[in-house]
Amino acid sequence: MIEIQNLTKSFGDLLIWKDVSFRIEDGETVAIIGRSGCGKSVLIKHINALLTPDTGNVLIDGTNIHDQHYIQIRRLRQRFGILFQGSALFDSINTFENVAFPLRYFTKNSEQQIRKKVLEALELVGLEEASEKETSELSGGMRKRVGLARAIILKPQYLMYDEPTSGLDPETADEINQLIETMADTLNITSVVVTHDMHSVLEVADKVAFLDHQKLSWFGSVEDIGRSGHEDLLRFVSASEYQIPQQV
């Protein structure tokens, strides 16, 4: 379980958000939504301590990651996988080596075991045939999928997606959404998805955290969005031309 408690962050004089608190239960998929520049990506970078908050805590199964020594933080980070916005593939090595990278450094797997695991992960994201391609030869959607394969290769407990569908055509975006659902269902991973794509949110998320006006403006289940009565949230959702789910 991830518990975010009273998180406040500023860059210099610029306040990003203050007193952000919510909880992500095991197995849940939580979408963090909000307008561009509201600090969604900044928030997930606090969850695995890539950024440090001004005040507040992030508890990972009860351990405040921001109170830990760097070595403990690195151990905790190994429980996370992240799909970065630009995929963050290492451009000096090919697709196979990108996915194999964590295995080579964090496990004592033989070359044969590494090969098997990498091909399994690539198969899961539908890219087995691209294993020997250079990363520069991959399309945007393929890069996201390779990034996802690398993120899940160590079987993380938590998976975080930073704008997984941004810059992709609707069909590829849909494939990525399906992959996110598959990861959550088949691998039982707790997921955090940062996005402003409401189609993606309503497809994959159980709960939604809405960042607005430098605070957590609303937090609740996807089904509750329609009856929330939260004007800004409803305006944000309807602006994406997606039909708000009605209360059953």
Add this chain to the structure above:
Amino acid sequence: MYGLSELGKYSLLLYQALRSSTEVSTYRENFFSELVKTGYDSLGIIMLTGVFTGAVLTVQTAYQLELAFIPVSTIGAIVSESILIELAAVISSLVLSGKVGARIATELGNMRVSEQIDALESMGFNSVSFLVVPRVLAGLCMFPVLYVVASVFGVGGGVAAGVLSGAVPAADFMKGARMYFFPWDVLFGFIKSFVFGFLITSISCYKGYFASGGAEGVGRSTTQATVLSCIFVLLADLFLAVILL
């Protein structure tokens, strides 16, 4: 104030690198590839720089001593001393700040702005150990080697220019060079190249590691890395000359 804050961040990065230097398994592979990139890949430009420095110095020294009634072997003494004590280390380091320093700053800067460094950290890697330590260590190891190469080719270029221009026969050049050869001069050159190697690689790592602002930011960091490296090489050169000579 800005300078102090930069100095503080640079010192912290070096402290982190020093602490991370025990994680040999993280950077072993990168270290060997950096030895090749910093050393072997720079051999061509260093040989060329050495040969031309020695050649030009010989021709100019011969020109200046043309009317003086002193033995031509003096040209060999002046040229070889100048190369060993100053030019091989300084000129090759200035060239390497452009070649090696710019490469390091660009590589790390690109990794920073494309979130590759964040990806390493998020996997639980110590990115300083993985990226900074092997580059600085390779600089410490290879700059003295490149100093030797620059010295050998510098003296060789001097001999060749002396013979080809008819200013000084090879035997006289080498006689002069041997007459004024002091082992301390070579040691001094080694110390300088070691210090320059550290400055160039660490400054470039710092500028690249903390790059921001997309492609333009990487370009800015690379330029700053090269300019700062050159400035600090010249300052260190003066400082070492004052305290060691």
